[in-house]
Amino acid sequence: MDPLAAIRETFFQECEEQLAELESGLLAMEAGDTDPETINAVFRAVHSIKGGAGAFSLEALVRFAHVFETALDEMRSGRLTPTPESLKTMLRAADVLADHVRAAHDGGSVDEAHTAALAEELKALGPDGAGAEDEGGEDDWGDFEFTPMSIEAPAAPAVAGWQVRFKPRADLYAKANEAALLLRELARLGETQVELDDSALPALTDLDPEAAYLAWNVTLSGEADEAAVREVFEFVDGDCELEVTPICGAPDGGAEGGGLDPTPDETLQDPGETLDIGALLARVQAVADPPPSTPEVSPGAPAPAVAATLAEPSPPDGQGQPRKPEAGATIRVDLERVDRLIDLVGELVINQAMLSQRVMEAGFARASGVAMGLDELEQLTREIQDSVMAIRAQPVKSVFQRMPRLVREVAAMTGKPVRLVTEGEGTEVDKTVIERLADPLTHMIRNAIDHGLESPEKREAAGKPAEGVVRLTAAHRSGRIVIEVADDGGGINRERVKAIAVEKGLIAPDAPLSDEEIDNLIFMPGFSTASEVSDISGRGVGMDVVKRSIQALGGRITISSRPGKGSTFTMSLPLTLAVLDGMVVSVQGQTLVAPITAIVETLLPKPSDVHSLGGHARVIAIRESYTPLIDVGMALGYRTTPLDATQGVALLIEGEGGARAALLVDAIQGQRQVVIKSLEANYRQVPGVAAATILGDGRVALILDIDTIVAVSRGADSLRAEKRLAATG
Structure with missing residues (x-):
C-alpha cells in the first residue's frame, strides 16, 4: 500500500478548494474588484497547486501551472493590467488547470494542443511577451523542467549574507503552503546552508497531526538585500515566525555573525539536491517515537496515539500552559460516518417519541419525575439532532x-x-x-x-x-x-x-x-x-x-x-431530508403531519366565517380577508363529501410566494419532531404527499406537501394541470 496515497488524496481535495478560490477571485476581478489582495489570493491558489503537484511529480500539471503563475505574477507586480480580455484568458486557463488536476487524479488525459495554445496566450499577456519568462529564464513551454522538492542555488556565493530563522505555524500548512518550496525560493537568492530544528517535536503520543513543530535555520550567502529575503515569505506573512539577521563578512558555515554550525546530518549540503521526503518522514518518526522507558500498551488496550489528541487536553507550551487550539481548525471525516450518525440520531428521535407515547398511555402525571425526565430527554435529543444536522449543512x-x-x-x-x-x-x-x-x-x-x-x-x-x-x-x-x-x-x-x-x-x-x-x-x-x-x-x-x-x-x-x-x-x-418539526393531525381516521414551518396559525371555523362558492369550493373569512378553505380529506381522496367546517380545525398555512390557504382537518393531535422517510423510494410518489414518518406508537404517517396543496387552492397546481392535459389528450 502506497504510504503517500492518503497525502496525495488530501492534496487533490485541497486542489478543489484552491481551484474554487482561483475562479471566484478571477470572477471578482472581472466584475471590477481591484483589491491587490484578490490578485494575491489568485496567485497563491495557482502557486499552491503547482507546489503540491511538484511534490508528486505531476509534470504536466506543474508545467502549465508554472506558465499560469508567471502571468499572474506579472499582474500582481503591476506590469500586466487586468483587462476583460486578459481575465477571460485566465478564466479559460483556470478551466484547463482544473482539467489537469482531474486528469492527474483520475488518470485521464487532457488536450495537449489546447493546453499548449493557451499557454502561449498566457505568455503573450506580458509586455513584449514577458509573461513567457520567469526569474530562472525558462521561456520555452516544451523545455520546462522541474525537479520535485529541489533547492536550486546560483553557483557563485557572495561576500555577505543573512541568518534566517523560519518557523511555520499550523495555519501555513492549512493554507496549502509548503516549507520546502519556500526554502527553494530562498536558495534562488544565493548559496544556502539549512539546519532543521526539531527541538520542539513532542513524543509521538503527544503529537498533534495538525500542529507545526519544525523550524529551519538558514545561512544565506549572496548579495540579496533584506527586502528580497522577506519577499520570499510574503505569502505566508502572519502564518510563520520569521527572523532575518545580517551576517557581517563572508559566512563560513555560520561561525560569524551569530551563525549556527550545522552538522552534516542536519544540513542540505547541496542546494540543488532533491529533498528526500521519505528520509524526512523517517527522521520525524524517529524523533517522535517515545523513549524505551515508556510503558508498553497491553494488547487489549486502545492505541493512544491519535485518540489522545482528541480526548485529552492539548500538549503544554514552553511555559507549562495547555496550548490553545488553532482558531478555525477543521477535521476531515468520512461522509459515511456522518450519514451513519444522522441515521442513529433519527432512530433516537423515533425511540424517544415511542417512549413518550408509552409513558403517556401509562397515565403518568406531567409533574411526575418520569415525565419531567422525558421532557429533558426530548430537549437533549433536539440539541443533538440540531448539532448533527449542522455538521451536514453546507453552503x-x-x-x-x-x-x-x-x-x-x-x-x-x-x-x-x-x-x-x-x-x-x-x-x-x-x-x-x-x-x-x-x-x-x-x-x-x-x-x-x-x-x-x-x-x-x-x-x-x-x-x-x-x-x-x-x-x-x-x-x-x-x-x-x-x-x-x-x-x-x-x-x-x-x-x-x-x-x-x-x-x-x-x-x-x-x-x-x-x-x-x-x-x-x-x-x-x-x-x-x-x-x-x-x-x-x-x-x-x-x-x-x-x-x-x-x-x-x-x-x-x-x-x-x-x-x-x-x-x-x-x-x-x-433544508434537510432527515428531520422536521410537524403538526400531527387526524383526517378521516388517518394520521398526517403538516410541516410546522408553513403553519401561521390554527383556528376553529365559525359558521358565519365560511362561505360556499359553488360545488365543494369554500372560502373562510380571516381578519377581513377571504382565504381558500381546502378539505384535506377531499384533496387526498379519504372522503367523497366535504367535512362540515364547524366540526374541524383550520390550519392557516403560507406557501411559496406568500400564497395562503386554510387546510381543514378533523383534529390536532399535537406537535412532534419526526424523522423523514422517503415515500417514493419505498413505495411511489403520491400527489400531495411529500414523505412519510414513523410515529411514537409505531404507525406510519404521511407528511403533507404544503406547496402542492397551496397551489391547488390557487388553481395552478401542476398535478391538476396534468390531469386536465391527460383528459383532453
Whole structure:
C-alpha cells in the first residue's frame, strides 16, 4: 500500500478548494474588484497547486501551472493590467488547470494542443511577451523542467549574507503552503546552508497531526538585500515566525555573525539536491517515537496515539500552559460516518417519541419525575439532532461555483455573450440536497442560455444590451431553501409552446389552458422547442428530468415568464431530508403531519366565517380577508363529501410566494419532531404527499406537501394541470 496515497488524496481535495478560490477571485476581478489582495489570493491558489503537484511529480500539471503563475505574477507586480480580455484568458486557463488536476487524479488525459495554445496566450499577456519568462529564464513551454522538492542555488556565493530563522505555524500548512518550496525560493537568492530544528517535536503520543513543530535555520550567502529575503515569505506573512539577521563578512558555515554550525546530518549540503521526503518522514518518526522507558500498551488496550489528541487536553507550551487550539481548525471525516450518525440520531428521535407515547398511555402525571425526565430527554435529543444536522449543512457555494465554467462553455457554443450573476452562495442546506442539485441546475442554466436568451442582434434590436444575464440565487424562506434561475431573455413563447405540444400529441388542439399551464408543458416528457438536435439540446430530455429530480427531493418547481422580459424558474426545497418539526393531525381516521414551518396559525371555523362558492369550493373569512378553505380529506381522496367546517380545525398555512390557504382537518393531535422517510423510494410518489414518518406508537404517517396543496387552492397546481392535459389528450 502506497504510504503517500492518503497525502496525495488530501492534496487533490485541497486542489478543489484552491481551484474554487482561483475562479471566484478571477470572477471578482472581472466584475471590477481591484483589491491587490484578490490578485494575491489568485496567485497563491495557482502557486499552491503547482507546489503540491511538484511534490508528486505531476509534470504536466506543474508545467502549465508554472506558465499560469508567471502571468499572474506579472499582474500582481503591476506590469500586466487586468483587462476583460486578459481575465477571460485566465478564466479559460483556470478551466484547463482544473482539467489537469482531474486528469492527474483520475488518470485521464487532457488536450495537449489546447493546453499548449493557451499557454502561449498566457505568455503573450506580458509586455513584449514577458509573461513567457520567469526569474530562472525558462521561456520555452516544451523545455520546462522541474525537479520535485529541489533547492536550486546560483553557483557563485557572495561576500555577505543573512541568518534566517523560519518557523511555520499550523495555519501555513492549512493554507496549502509548503516549507520546502519556500526554502527553494530562498536558495534562488544565493548559496544556502539549512539546519532543521526539531527541538520542539513532542513524543509521538503527544503529537498533534495538525500542529507545526519544525523550524529551519538558514545561512544565506549572496548579495540579496533584506527586502528580497522577506519577499520570499510574503505569502505566508502572519502564518510563520520569521527572523532575518545580517551576517557581517563572508559566512563560513555560520561561525560569524551569530551563525549556527550545522552538522552534516542536519544540513542540505547541496542546494540543488532533491529533498528526500521519505528520509524526512523517517527522521520525524524517529524523533517522535517515545523513549524505551515508556510503558508498553497491553494488547487489549486502545492505541493512544491519535485518540489522545482528541480526548485529552492539548500538549503544554514552553511555559507549562495547555496550548490553545488553532482558531478555525477543521477535521476531515468520512461522509459515511456522518450519514451513519444522522441515521442513529433519527432512530433516537423515533425511540424517544415511542417512549413518550408509552409513558403517556401509562397515565403518568406531567409533574411526575418520569415525565419531567422525558421532557429533558426530548430537549437533549433536539440539541443533538440540531448539532448533527449542522455538521451536514453546507453552503450552496460548492454547486454555484461549478456554473461559471458551464456558462462560458455554453456561451461559446451558442455564440451568445452571457454574464452569470450569483447571490446567496452562503445559504446553507443539507449536503444530500446539495449533491443532487448539480444536475437540475446544469439543465436549467443550459436551457436559459440556449432557449431563454436571444441572439446579440435580436437583443440590440429590442433595445437590450448584447450581453445576456443569467441570475442564480439562493435564500432561506419559510423553513425551506428557494433557488431561482432567471434570465433577461425573450420569455416563453406560449403560442409556439402550445403548437409544439399539439404537434407532438401531448395535448388536444382545443385544450383550454391557462398561461401557467402552457408554461408547465415544457416539463412534459419528450417536449422540446429546439428545431434541431445539438450538443446542447433538442432531444426532448431535460426539463422533465429536472422536475422529477426536484420532486424526488421533496420540492417543487414553478415558472414565471413575461414576454420580452425573461423567465424565472423557482425551486423550493427542504433544508434537510432527515428531520422536521410537524403538526400531527387526524383526517378521516388517518394520521398526517403538516410541516410546522408553513403553519401561521390554527383556528376553529365559525359558521358565519365560511362561505360556499359553488360545488365543494369554500372560502373562510380571516381578519377581513377571504382565504381558500381546502378539505384535506377531499384533496387526498379519504372522503367523497366535504367535512362540515364547524366540526374541524383550520390550519392557516403560507406557501411559496406568500400564497395562503386554510387546510381543514378533523383534529390536532399535537406537535412532534419526526424523522423523514422517503415515500417514493419505498413505495411511489403520491400527489400531495411529500414523505412519510414513523410515529411514537409505531404507525406510519404521511407528511403533507404544503406547496402542492397551496397551489391547488390557487388553481395552478401542476398535478391538476396534468390531469386536465391527460383528459383532453
